[in-house]
Amino acid sequence: MAEVGVTFLGTGGGPLVVSKQIRSSGGIIVKAGGLQFHIDPGPGALVMGKFYGENLRSNSVILVSHNHLAHSNDVNAVISAMTNAGRDKKGILIASKEFVEQGLNQHFSDKLNNKITAEAGKSTEVGNTKIIFTKTEHSEKTGIGFKLLTPEFNLSYVGDTKYFNELPELHKDADILILNVLALKHSQTNLSVVDVEKILTKIKPALVILTHFSAELIDADPLYVARELQNKHEVQVIAARDGMTINPSSYSAQLKQKTLNLY
Numbered sequence: 001m002a003e004v005g006v007t008f009l010g011t012g013g014g015p016l017v018v019s020k021q022i023r024s025s026g027g028i029i030v031k032a033g034g035l036q037f038h039i040d041p042g043p044g045a046l047v048m049g050k051f052y053g054e055n056l057r058s059n060s061v062i063l064v065s066h067n068h069l070a071h072s073n074d075v076n077a078v079i080s081a082m083t084n085a086g087r088d089k090k091g092i093l094i095a096s097k098e099f100v101e102q103g104l105n106q107h108f109s110d111k112l113n114n115k116i117t118a119e120a121g122k123s124t125e126v127g128n129t130k131i132i133f134t135k136t137e138h139s140e141k142t143g144i145g146f147k148l149l150t151p152e153f154n155l156s157y158v159g160d161t162k163y164f165n166e167l168p169e170l171h172k173d174a175d176i177l178i179l180n181v182l183a184l185k186h187s188q189t190n191l192s193v194v195d196v197e198k199i200l201t202k203i204k205p206a207l208v209i210l211t212h213f214s215a216e217l218i219d220a221d222p223l224y225v226a227r228e229l230q231n232k233h234e235v236q237v238i239a240a241r242d243g244m245t246i247n248p249s250s251y252s253a254q255l256k257q258k259t260l261n262l263y
């Protein structure tokens, strides 16, 4: 069976944490359906890939939620790694309009098999995985989140967004819900812990992963924040750590269903 897993090459968010690399910012590697997805490769993606033993040459799809440094800075470098320095035309880039227009280097763009400008509400299919582009409300107006419906599990990466009423509904069928949380109480542009509470009163994913931590969250201790949320909302909540790998199959409702049917 092909490898399945979610590995965090970084869990930092906010300018201070990213510029000082208090937490790294290399993005998230998702292996599912025989493919390797690299979500939001920010500064340090190549270094962290090496450090945590991930082979970026094996990436099949690069997903870029928006054109902010912590999410997109190393995309061109990751395309280079994926295509053997441009020698092998390969892979798909799915990215926000602003990133495609302003962040993508033409040289590396030409090395891709395909390039998709993602628009909220639309979707595409790669192999046997459907990727739905979800709405965000953020300072990068063309930004999106991603919902990956893989053969093994449904994973939602909400991207950078403030809370809005339809947000929980957009991600209600996620087994794994990855939330970028930047503040404890309130942020103009991103989710706060208070917003996460609002989400968890409406939907109950099998696993919630908090990441994209600012200095405020790190001071409050993400582990503690996650435990409080878990106790209050009776949903499994974990705080991502740099280099953490989880096996989503153990949290997939689909898989549990299949397992139950065996008896």
Ligand SMILES: [Zn+2]
Residues within 6 Å of the ligand: 066, 068, 138, 140, 160
């Ligand atoms: Zn952002």
